[in-house]
Amino acid sequence: MALSVLDLFSVGIGPSSSHTVGPMRAAKLFADGLEEDGVLASTTRVQAELFGSLGATGRGHGSDKAVVLGFKGLDPETVDTAAADDLVAAAALDAELWVGGTRRVDFNWDEDVVLHRRQALPAHPNGMTFRALDHAGDVLRERSYYSIGGGFVVDGDADAADRVVADSTVLPYPFTSADELLEMCEREGMTIPEVMLANERVWRTEAELREQLLGLWAVMRECVDNGCAAEGILPGGLKVKRRAPSLFRTLSADLEISDPLRAMEWVNLFALAVNEENAAGGRIVTAPTNGAAGIIPAVLHYYTKFVPGADDDGVVRFLLTAAAVGILFKLNASISGAEVGCQGEVGSACSMAAAGLCEVIGGTPAQVENAAEVGIEHNLGLTCDPVGGLVQIPCIERNAIASVKAINAARLALHGDGSHKVSLDKAIKTMRETGADMKSKYKETSRGGLAVNVIEC
Numbered sequence: 001m002a003l004s005v006l007d008l009f010s011v012g013i014g015p016s017s018s019h020t021v022g023p024m025r026a027a028k029l030f031a032d033g034l035e036e037d038g039v040l041a042s043t044t045r046v047q048a049e050l051f052g053s054l055g056a057t058g059r060g061h062g063s064d065k066a067v068v069l070g071f072k073g074l075d076p077e078t079v080d081t082a083a084a085d086d087l088v089a090a091a092a093l094d095a096e097l098w099v100g101g102t103r104r105v106d107f108n109w110d111e112d113v114v115l116h117r118r119q120a121l122p123a124h125p126n127g128m129t130f131r132a133l134d135h136a137g138d139v140l141r142e143r144s145y146y147s148i149g150g151g152f153v154v155d156g157d158a159d160a161a162d163r164v165v166a167d168s169t170v171l172p173y174p175f176t177s178a179d180e181l182l183e184m185c186e187r188e189g190m191t192i193p194e195v196m197l198a199n200e201r202v203w204r205t206e207a208e209l210r211e212q213l214l215g216l217w218a219v220m221r222e223c224v225d226n227g228c229a230a231e232g233i234l235p236g237g238l239k240v241k242r243r244a245p246s247l248f249r250t251l252s253a254d255l256e257i258s259d260p261l262r263a264m265e266w267v268n269l270f271a272l273a274v275n276e277e278n279a280a281g282g283r284i285v286t287a288p289t290n291g292a293a294g295i296i297p298a299v300l301h302y303y304t305k306f307v308p309g310a311d312d313d314g315v316v317r318f319l320l321t322a323a324a325v326g327i328l329f330k331l332n333a334s335i336s337g338a339e340v341g342c343q344g345e346v347g348s349a350c351s352m353a354a355a356g357l358c359e360v361i362g363g364t365p366a367q368v369e370n371a372a373e374v375g376i377e378h379n380l381g382l383t384c385d386p387v388g389g390l391v392q393i394p395c396i397e398r399n400a401i402a403s404v405k406a407i408n409a410a411r412l413a414l415h416g417d418g419s420h421k422v423s424l425d426k427a428i429k430t431m432r433e434t435g436a437d438m439k440s441k442y443k444e445t446s447r448g449g450l451a452v453n454v455i456e457c
Contacts, residue, residue, distance in 0.1 A: 002168070002199075002202075004199075004203055005213065008150065008287070008322075008323045008352075009288070009319065010077065011077045011284075012076040012284060013079055013281060013282070014278035014280065014283075014290055015281060015290060016061040016062070017149065017150050017286045018147045018150070018336055019054060019057065019058060019338075020281075021147075022147025022151050023066040023128060024066040024074070026070065026130070026145035026147060027048065027130060030046075030070075030071070030145070031070065031073055031099050031100045032100065037141055040099065041103070042134045043133070043134065043140060044133060044134055044135045045105050046105055046133070047133070048064075048114070049114045049129045049130075050063055050113075052124070052125035052126055053444045053445055054115070054127065055118075055119065056445040057386065059389060060236060060386070060389025060446070061390075061391065062281060063115070064115065065085065065088045067113055067130075068088045068091055068113065069084060072087065072099070072100070073098075073099070091109075092107070095108060123146055124146040124147075124338075125338040125440075125443065125444070126146055126148065126149075126336065127144060127146050128145055129144045130143055130144075143155070149330075149337075150335050151289075152330075170202070173188070173195045174199075175324075176328075177328065177425050178328055178369050178424040181195065181328075181369075182365055182369055186365070192321045192324050193316070193317040196321070196324050210312075214315065217300065217312075217319070221297075222283075223273070223274050223277050225273075226277050227244045227276050228248040230242060230244075230245065230277070235281070236279075236390040236392065237390075240396075242276045244272045247268070247272065251265055263305075263306050266301070266305060266306075267403050267404055270294070270302070270403070271297075272397075272399075274294035275294040278291075278391060279390065279392045287349060287352075288329070288335045288345075288349060289335055289336075289337070291337060291342070291345045291391050292402070294400070294403065295350055295402050295403045295406060296352060296353045298353075299354075300353075300356070302357070303318060303360055314360040317356075318356035321355050321360075321368060322352035322353060322356035325372045325424070328425075328428060329428060332429065333429070333432035334432065337444040338384070338443050340431065340432065341384045341438050341444075342382040342395075343379050343381060343382040343431050343435065344435060346402045347375070347376050347379030347431060349399075349402065350375040351373070351375035353375065353406035354374060354375035354405075354407075355371050355410075361410065363410070364418055366417070367413045367417070367418045369423075370418050371413035372424050373420065373424040374412060375406050376424070377427050378405060379405075382398075383448070385444075385448050386444065386446055387446070388451070393450065
């Protein structure tokens with residue numbers, strides 16, 4: 001399977017890549033398929049059933065709303081985040097839905113979007129089934145899809161072993177393990193971002209890739225700015241107050257304070273700003289998931305704000321290196337909280353950010369691999385038990401903590417020569433096995449841990 005850096009990083013809508021972005025993309029795929037199959041004109045009703053983790057926490061993650069938006073032909077990259085809730089509310093109030101933006105069908109919110117809290121489809125915890133009906137109630141088209149983390153969607157014909165969208169592109173420097181990547185770097189005399197760049201050229205020119213990566217960086221910066229400016233209470237009922245604006249004012253007013261840990265305060269701010277925007281359904285970069293979307297932007301902001309000589313070339317190298325590590329997690333384990341717990345989201349992002357930072361502050365490929373291993377090793381076993389099914393507690397603070405951890409991992413790796421006892425490959429294998437052993441109540445179901453021990457008020 002060939003994966004691109006632009007598969008790992010994409011523009012989306014909060015609060016969840018697997019529970020919001022994925023279902024929206026899947027519903028749009030289904031709606032587009034109605035016209036391709038020639039049955040759109042005969043469709044008078046569409047229905048959606050969400051299963052597993054999607055059914056258990058779909059309300060809090062906005063999965064139901066995302067499906068409606070997808071049926072309407074909207075996609076996560078371009079949907080107007082400010083108008084999204086109003087569009088869904090209008091469909092429910094008017095009892096009608098414009099499928100693909102062109103075909104009007106009857107719509108009953110309670111009957112046509114059903115969340116099954118205790119049922120699951122076989123191949124993945126995030127399963128969904130869509131169907132289109134004619135005027136007689138006969139099924140014109142029915143498809144199942146799986147949202148497998150990071151906004152990736154696979155067709156329902158996929159078996160349990162399928163983890164990525166198939167791409168048979170032949171790469172000049174293919175790798176499926178960190179050991180292979182390091183061996184390739186040593187043999188070819190290349191850095192990790194140079195290997196990634198050579199592979200990316202099979203899809204697009206270097207100039208095109210640079211433009212798209214810096215475009216993603218611009219979205220990350222805008223997200224931080226928005227999060228620092230937006231006051232108020234996050235939606236969902238937990239009454240969580242946004243903290244980024246007040247922290248931003250405090251840090252901006254005290255620029256002259258000499259504090260050796262001041263940089264950490266800014267890193268906390270950057271992560272909080274992104275994840276509060278995500279929790280509010282704002283525009284973010286899935287990196288590699290929404291629940292962990294604050295870590296890479298926070299560490300990149302640390303690089304540009306506190307590392308002398310930081311520039312756009314460094315940003316590109318950072319993202320390419322981080323993506324190389326993300327590909328290893330995607331191929332050999334999972335980035336889905338519903339499948340392996342939060343270690344697959346925050347743990348993967350921490351590892352990716354540590355690798356990216358280590359690269360741009362002078363790390364060798366071996367040191368970069370060491371930094372990535374430290375980043376995931378100290379997130380092993382991290383559960384996903386969101387209070388109220390919302391991407392707020394503990395998710396927002398968890399991104400801030402993991403961002404600082406990623407910076408520490410990168411700096412720690414630089415003090416060694418890259419040799420260490422536990423390889424990144426072994427750590428990723430351990431993460432996969434730990435996720436398999438983890439009880440389902442700790443994998444994005446809101447049926448264990450903090451989700452049941454914290455009163456929702």
